[in-house]
Amino acid sequence: MVERKIKTIYDVVCPFCGTLCDDLEVDIDIKEDSVIEVRNGCQIGTKKFFSSNPSGHRYLKPRIKTNGEHKEVSWDEAIDAAADILVKAKRPLLYGFSSTECEAQSKGVELAEILGAILDNTASVCHGPSLLAIQDVGAPLSTLGEYKNRADLVIFWGSNPVHAHPRHLGRYSEFVRGYFRKDGRNDRFIIVVDPRNTHTAQIADLFIQVKPNEDYELINAIRAVLRGVELDVKEVSGVSIEKIRELVDMLKLCNFGVIFFGMGLTQTLAHHRNIDAAICLTRELNDHTKFLLEPMRGHYNVTGANQVFTWNTGYAYSIDFSRGYPRYNPGEFSSVDLLIKDEVDSSLIVASDPASNFPAAAVKNLFKHPLISIDPHETPTSAFADVVLPAAFAGIECEGTAYRMDSVPLRLRKVKNAPGECISDKEILEKLIIKVKEKLGE
Template sequence: MVEKIRTVTDVICPFCGTLCDDLEIDVDINEEKVVEVRNGCQIGTKKYFSSNPSEHRYDKPLIKDNGAYKEVSWDEAIDKAADILINTKRPLLYGFSSTECEAQGKGVELAELLGGILDNTASVCHGPSLLAIQDVGAPTSTLGEYKNRADLVVFWGSNPVHAHPRHLGRYSDFIRGYFRKDGTNDRFIVVVDPRNTHTAQLADMHIQVNPSEDYELLNAIRATLRGTELDGDMISGVPKKKIIELVNILKSCNFGVIFFGMGLTQTFSHHRNIDAAICLVRELNDHTKFLLTPMRGHYNVAGANQVFAWQTGYSYSIDFSKKYPRYNPGEYSSVDVLLKDEIDASLIVASDPASNFPAAAVKNLFKHPIITIEPHHTPTSVNSDIILPPAIAGIECEGTAYRMDSVPLRLRKVKEAPGDCLTDREILERLVEAVKQKKGE
């Protein structure tokens, strides 16, 4: 058979929060398979190839029956899933960060109908950033502004060379900007990280802070900025002389930005770290222009926070058990409700908690029925009672996603989904309808 190729351009990569928008994808029209990806990094490219039919991809709804999976119709799968969900007292609806905003909205509707716990992956990554931003606000901007203007870039607790591979090339280091014509030669890069990461090896300055002592270092920088003499020669493993040198660099740039990652949000002090980083940025604005932006991991976790906040007033860790939304991270966060063994069923959407939650939480997750909306075999899906296979957003269906700087972008469809897959939004819509019908609403 002659291979016929369809090329789709200006495609947005649905992998990390950088949402690169310049991919070109070649699709074999005869087999509806991705055969070539141009401009993507290694991890983004891999996601496109993983959408092709394989033994790791689900393409039909499955129900576990006597320990083995059997293929069923969508009607049967939705009916069984709705039965499980309405017969539980405290279902957990978790994930939502690797799908489109329209599906996230349906997830909120379903959680409210069920009186369940609604959470997204921010509760184990940038939740502390959201708490701090709610407390003190955040001076921030877009990646385009940083590309055109930033001459000082600080990566604090983030390693974009591995986690956001094209961030440096598109926005923060090597790229030429309108006011930074010489790209990397016009920028000074600082990395604050306990490890000598590959990003640290590219940087002009590496501040090797002691693990989990970021809060002390941030406040030492703030004190030095105010002209206070520091006690002791070392703060958080960093020599006083180096802190003074760093403060002088921060003060003397024209336009600076701090990109911070989970190395700051998930170390001791959590949201207080971000609170201190925001205060530092605010104080730096007495001397020059300075901003900060979180390095979001899942490509649409920023969208999940936006959609949940529009519809409930809160961006994650929401409890609907009183029929109205209540918010209390640490009490209604997925890991906490699982550790306390408070949930009695779960619906996992576009996420794999079994791979990254603490073992004790996963053990309790597996004690109760699990329904997953998931395209691939994962540690969570292979332990589920019902698997509902979706088309992958940004590859097999359109949708909206929010970049790490909260700019919404429209995802493109490049090929058809295999088998009987429906979109996440369609699956959640059908679940909402089935639950409404069963509850007589």
């Protein structure tokens, strides 16, 4: 039997989803520098740790595309080629940033400012509408600990945490015992509003099946009933008025309620207006009881990307530096709209895979122009990139800061070394900044 030297690292923060669980235990084979066991994590988070192990998918050296083939080159050559693309571009796009640490994100802002580029993060295809609504009507938010200790009515609207944030229910919202909710699940009433009977809906106390894309009307009706208005209609979005009245009574009678909302609200028709209405509902419910809401952020550090971009530029995403100062307008400077209109002439993608998620028309234009990808492993985006810069996994192979979905910063830990010549996103962007400055003659 081969003797293995195992090191266990405790209290590791999981760099997968916005829940950012901070109680993982990871066993590392010191000799091979690989992950052999992850405890406490959910299936998805555990898989991410294993995917950092050396495999055919991981890039070990920088690559440049010549004659349609990727060729391994040295770091100097690759950085030079990447800087060349960015300096020559009239309207470069810097996109991604949500799956890397805050230190790298701030370097991204610096690079965008030097280049006069467009800076965007994945919020523009995810919870960007939530941010728009918050800018319009404010937001009554709190940290997750408050919900865990106090909430006795929990609504999941257009979100399915059983699949997307598997440990959210166990750590903060459903099964966990809180200070004032000593009996855990029995002390909480769970409501799920969704067009589909999801697995979250199946473990809820009340499931309200709303017609697809008609959430706005339902929230609107709830607000009117809450105000004491007799409505002319018998049914709204597939829900009867009697059921809406029952629901409103429940909302008013609870001690502490919370709405967790997901992409079911932000990315269906009406987008930010759904959130606008949900925020207004939450605000109006505070006339009767305590009510808060919380966006269920997807990527583990998309909240961090919004925070870092905001404290550096004043805006959370969709930022244009082309006139030397930051300007903000989703729809005009957001990546998907820019790419569909073919308004960018080169792109740098950091820790993201737009080729898998963006509309086909946008991806087509993305591939038409020079493309640089900073990614630890092969993705549809990096496979078509002109320059691939291999990165270390943030939170597994390098340290950093990440923000949980409720904007609480947590320190990511390094559990193993990066394979090959991989370096952290922050170091790659630092190298790029130096090279770009050199080429611009600064």
